Amino acid sequence: MSQGTAVPQSGPRLKLKGVGKYFDHDHKKLAVLEGIDLEVEAGEFCCLVGPSGCGKSTLLNIVAGLEKPDEGLVWANPREVSGPGPDRVVIFQDLALFPWLDVWDNVDFGLKNLGLPAGERRARVLKYLQLVHLQEFLHARLHQLSGGMRQRVALARSLAMEPEILLMDEPFSALDPHTRERLQQELQDIWAATGATILFVTHGLKEAVALGDKVVLLTTRPGRIQAVERVDLPRPRSVDDAPVLSISRRLKAQIGNWVDPVSRQEERV
Amino acid sequence: MRPGGGKRALQMAAFLAALLLLWQGLAWAGFWPRYLFPGPRQVFGSLWGMALDGSLGRAVLRSLGRLGLGYAISALAGTALGVLFSRFGWLEATLGRLSLGLQTLPSICWLPLALIWFGLNEKAILFVVVMGSVLSISMATESGVRHVPPVWIRAARTMGCSGARLYFKVVLPAAFPSILTGLKQGWSFAWRSLMAAELIYSTPGLGFLLNSGREFNDAAQVMAVIGVIIVLGTAINQAVFAPLEGRVRRRFGLD
Ligand SMILES: Nc1ncnc2c1ncn2[C@@H]1O[C@H](COP(=O)(O)OP(=O)(O)OP(=O)(O)O)[C@@H](O)[C@H]1O
Numbered sequence A: 001m002s003q004g005t006a007v008p009q010s011g012p013r014l015k016l017k018g019v020g021k022y023f024d025h026d027h028k029k030l031a032v033l034e035g036i037d038l039e040v041e042a043g044e045f046c047c048l049v050g051p052s053g054c055g056k057s058t059l060l061n062i063v064a065g066l067e068k069p070d071e072g073l074v075w076a077n078p079r080e081v082s083g084p085g086p087d088r089v090v091i092f093q094d095l096a097l098f099p100w101l102d103v104w105d106n107v108d109f110g111l112k113n114l115g116l117p118a119g120e121r122r123a124r125v126l127k128y129l130q131l132v133h134l135q136e137f138l139h140a141r142l143h144q145l146s147g148g149m150r151q152r153v154a155l156a157r158s159l160a161m162e163p164e165i166l167l168m169d170e171p172f173s174a175l176d177p178h179t180r181e182r183l184q185q186e187l188q189d190i191w192a193a194t195g196a197t198i199l200f201v202t203h204g205l206k207e208a209v210a211l212g213d214k215v216v217l218l219t220t221r222p223g224r225i226q227a228v229e230r231v232d233l234p235r236p237r238s239v240d241d242a243p244v245l246s247i248s249r250r251l252k253a254q255i256g257n258w259v260d261p262v263s264r265q266e267e268r269v
Numbered sequence B: 001m002r003p004g005g006g007k008r009a010l011q012m013a014a015f016l017a018a019l020l021l022l023w024q025g026l027a028w029a030g031f032w033p034r035y036l037f038p039g040p041r042q043v044f045g046s047l048w049g050m051a052l053d054g055s056l057g058r059a060v061l062r063s064l065g066r067l068g069l070g071y072a073i074s075a076l077a078g079t080a081l082g083v084l085f086s087r088f089g090w091l092e093a094t095l096g097r098l099s100l101g102l103q104t105l106p107s108i109c110w111l112p113l114a115l116i117w118f119g120l121n122e123k124a125i126l127f128v129v130v131m132g133s134v135l136s137i138s139m140a141t142e143s144g145v146r147h148v149p150p151v152w153i154r155a156a157r158t159m160g161c162s163g164a165r166l167y168f169k170v171v172l173p174a175a176f177p178s179i180l181t182g183l184k185q186g187w188s189f190a191w192r193s194l195m196a197a198e199l200i201y202s203t204p205g206l207g208f209l210l211n212s213g214r215e216f217n218d219a220a221q222v223m224a225v226i227g228v229i230i231v232l233g234t235a236i237n238q239a240v241f242a243p244l245e246g247r248v249r250r251r252f253g254l255d
């Protein structure tokens, strides 16, 4: 659980200091992350962009407490992170919904762990399933839902826990462009309504600029922070807005060419 | 029902009817004496007789009762053992390996030992049934638990689930498709073990009915009881395991 020394000042919701991570590959040390310093304010929407394999998921897992950093420290809410906790819920790239439960019970799962009374749980499940427009599928089975609907279930499941920090790992990358755009809009609405602090990992620069208050660019592996860009455009925004496009074009020129076919393909659209 | 299910059922019915005709034809042709190769009339007659005098019903109840008890023990112990195997590597490396070896032993080989240990009673038969089915269940459970996608466990942990709760709410349900395969296999092993044990150690039950048919040189009775055993096995499979498996496969997106 998330105990440990308190963060020195009562500032950011999330703070990483000098975080580094190494993996063993064939007995060789592979540097994945180096010297990551990052602060995310309460209620801030922070997007993390970087080429494939640069350590984005690793960084998210470190914040979630599922992975330990080899160097540096992480504080959240505002204790030092030493393990997973319901104050930092992750939406994984492949969702990790539980097929043995229906939609309702998936959303209820975390609430039961929190030990909330039944009435409160029922109210929350209903509220968040309505928020993601699934009120007509309360007791559907996951295999009866489309990809976008499952994405919404995952969103509702995490939101219902009302975590201080929501960690999202390329949650929309597997969706068709139309559904992705709808969910990008909905996520902004939900974020505005709940005031959650979000750390959002993506391949797509445009997506990052459209969603984020702050866009953090990582280099190719070992991932280091290359640039941090504040985006102060009015919301709701879309990836097609002219200002969003112009900022992402400028950032793209600034970071040069990542050797990353996936993100390039996505950016071409 | 699956598309084409009705057609399949029709095919099966036609096939069974043809088989019955062939059987009747062979019986009429008289290649073999009737007491060796009885026709459908004798066999169904024998079946009817056993049904009327209650011996069939009693035998079915006795056998199913034993099966139910033995299988319940197997299912509980097998799942628990499988969880222990997956939890403790050293247990899997020792007892787990040993049970692989034990599985090659036909379970009826346990009967002599069981008779020595427990004497001539129900416990001996239960022991054979349990030994015949518990290991396949525990091994399927172990493999299912070991192969639970880690992302489910990670997701559960970030949602504040840990310890025994994690086991009961995530690991076991996630491993259920594999556990179910083990349970199904274990059930058929239990059924076979029971029949073998009842045949050898005469005690009221379907196996005993088979044996008494042999003692009176009554081929019709033997065939009738074999038919009952097949129908019972198939029926339980169709009524319990097939629908359960179909539902689990659909839910887990395996279909
Ligand atoms: N458990 C692990 N053991 C060994 N190496 C790992 C492990 N997890 C990640 N890595 C390595 O760390 C690097 C970064 O992985 P990570 O999943 O964080 O990348 P990513 O930025 O999320 O990539 P993508 O955008 O493709 O999802 C990769 O080179 C990967 O091989």
Ligand SMILES: [Mg+2]
Pocket: A056, A057, A058, A169
């Ligand atoms: Mg990743």
